Amino acid sequence: MSRPTIAGVARAAGVSVASVSRVLNGLPATEEMAERVQRAVAELGYVPDARARSLKVGRTFQLTLAVADVGNPVYVTMMRAVEEVVSAAGYRLVVTTTGPDVVDEVALVRGMARGYADGLLISPIRVDEDLVKSIRECEVPVVVAGSVPAKAGVDTVRANSPKGMLLAVDHLVARGRNRIAFVNGPADTVPGAARAKGFAEALKAHNLQPVAVVEADDFTFAAGRAAAPALLAAGGPDSSRSRRLGATGPAPTSQARGGAGQSAVPAPSTSDPQGRAGSRSSASDPQGRAMGGGFDAVICANDLLAVGVMHELAAVGLEVPRDVAVVGMDDSELAEQSFPPLTSVNLGSAERGRRAAELLLARIEDNDRTPRRIVVQPSLSIRRSTP
Amino acid sequence: MSRPTIAGVARAAGVSVASVSRVLNGLPATEEMAERVQRAVAELGYVPDARARSLKVGRTFQLTLAVADVGNPVYVTMMRAVEEVVSAAGYRLVVTTTGPDVVDEVALVRGMARGYADGLLISPIRVDEDLVKSIRECEVPVVVAGSVPAKAGVDTVRANSPKGMLLAVDHLVARGRNRIAFVNGPADTVPGAARAKGFAEALKAHNLQPVAVVEADDFTFAAGRAAAPALLAAGGPDSSRSRRLGATGPAPTSQARGGAGQSAVPAPSTSDPQGRAGSRSSASDPQGRAMGGGFDAVICANDLLAVGVMHELAAVGLEVPRDVAVVGMDDSELAEQSFPPLTSVNLGSAERGRRAAELLLARIEDNDRTPRRIVVQPSLSIRRSTP
């Protein structure tokens, strides 16, 4: 009736529990012994209990991957890579969602002491002293996919956002776009800060001034849409369209986080075919290129934001890439699925996932190795959202 | 140095291990006892070991959710709902990816006997005798989000695809579209079969003939794109455009699975602005509505397929919804993010996830309750991909 234990198998096979365990774990045993045990196991349908096993051997053969938002397609890329490495090594993967708050992450890291996983792979969106402290003190090996101070003393695998930004700007400039705006996620996040810095540097390298910098409330589609009015308003003096938009709602202020985020999902502007055709021509310069918002290109801190922004650009009659080129970051599946397909900076999420998983496994084997800090180089996936 | 155990705490507090355990589990104890234990716990930073605890109490406080494809946005909706219910009940959620093969699922269900989770929530894409058997014999409670024969003897929560299909067809007909094509996923899957049946019934209810039925190789974006040539070719005699397409590649055959699936990701047809404008007009009837492929609407078995199909429609110059209305199913985040936003049948994934999780928790509490079979009713989310 109830699940057979190793003792039951031993009894059925007429041997000791130790022998059963040995046969099951592939330790040397005589033919006959192995045979008898196998038969008893098969007959009773015995399956060893993972709970008891992990208590004894001190391992659960589970690894935890903590992501901030399961809805962000960049994590599916990363998850796939991690899962592959981890399951090849005989571990199960536990995926946890932490949300955007750092306190959740601290609680998670602290909770690892309970020993329900042998290692933790975390990709924190925000980092503070508490988190660093909890990571340093964590009972089980931790690998961070992202940036964390060296003093945390853990292996890290991070992207090179500045280089990625440079690729994006290089590309835009090469295609003749130099009035570039930037839609960032929250600047108080690790990726937000890195991308803001990268954007500034990349523009400087080309001797350009940013046309607009808008900070969305979050790295989500909804936040991307919500940030669009501020983006359009901040576009500069020749942004006739953004002023029109401003008339329908509160005038958004540029650079102001509150401006983009007053409502998580603002009533999106709906486009009517009439207005669409009209505004398109009225905002085009003599060469037929639109001067919408004063910018002719927008870089977004991730693909979700980019797609959100593209929706709103379309809503005010701007065509991508003709009027505005759009570049995303992460090169997630969404970039390929979006319409038009999104040119996106590949920050190596798959490789980061893979290497982070490998580091974690290596550290589980040997906790004394000195922490490595790997940086994965970006590349650019050019699609149709840029000319 | 090493993690303190309950024995260490007992020693430090000068009490017995039983007392420590009792205080920690909130059993009655004197003020003084509680105080001493708390202090020792705090001082040593003691955290109970989940492994040992689960061995003794026979519970891991972990639940497993198995999904076929983490890249399918319908699962993020479901996952979010499940996670919410499950974590509110004090359980952790383990997310596993099974892939499209039923054997993986059988292995997973069998493996649950190892006891690393207290319950399993599975959403199988394919079902066979083996799977039903393994579910029936499973050591831990199983809930199926999807269809499985009643003889499996488990709780199930499923969608009502036929009803959903009817909503989609009703809507299209109401908007004047009655030359409807259908892009299904593999018909040997549970959802594929249900949707094929539902589509046929829904058309019959309106006295309509299907213009084309194409079966994609998978429920993915790539499969949706790959299915498009067959769709266009199968559109009927007036599909001038699909013949043009046929010239650039092997002539695809309708209804043939091989036709859509010969290559997982075919070279997508690239549209040049010139040809786009040209083909649009040439394929429009006097009222300005295109006769592309002979159909004026396409229903797709899920959102990923729909987005894939929309990409290819655009590539041959067909405009959505003007030339072709497109309806997806699942009403996932992707439906909202796609461009144009996708009208989609909401099959209640969030509600299915929530209710499935509730059933699982209830069954863990009481394994003797008679299995329930819940059907969640669909609704239609109308967006701009339909007129």
Added chain:
DNA sequence: GTCGGGCTTGTAAACGATTACAAGAACGAT
């Protein structure tokens, strides 16, 4: 023939918690 070494196998002690049971303390009732 005896002894030592290498195998195989069994016995029993962990692993770190929970919990049944018993013992002792406190306290009210007689």
Added chain:
DNA sequence: ATCGTTCTTGTAATCGTTTACAAGCCCGAC
């Protein structure tokens, strides 16, 4: 003062494995 109840606390068994140690056996070498 004694007894019985109740409440607190400690001792020890238990969950199902793995594994250190010891015992037994077989074998070849002296």
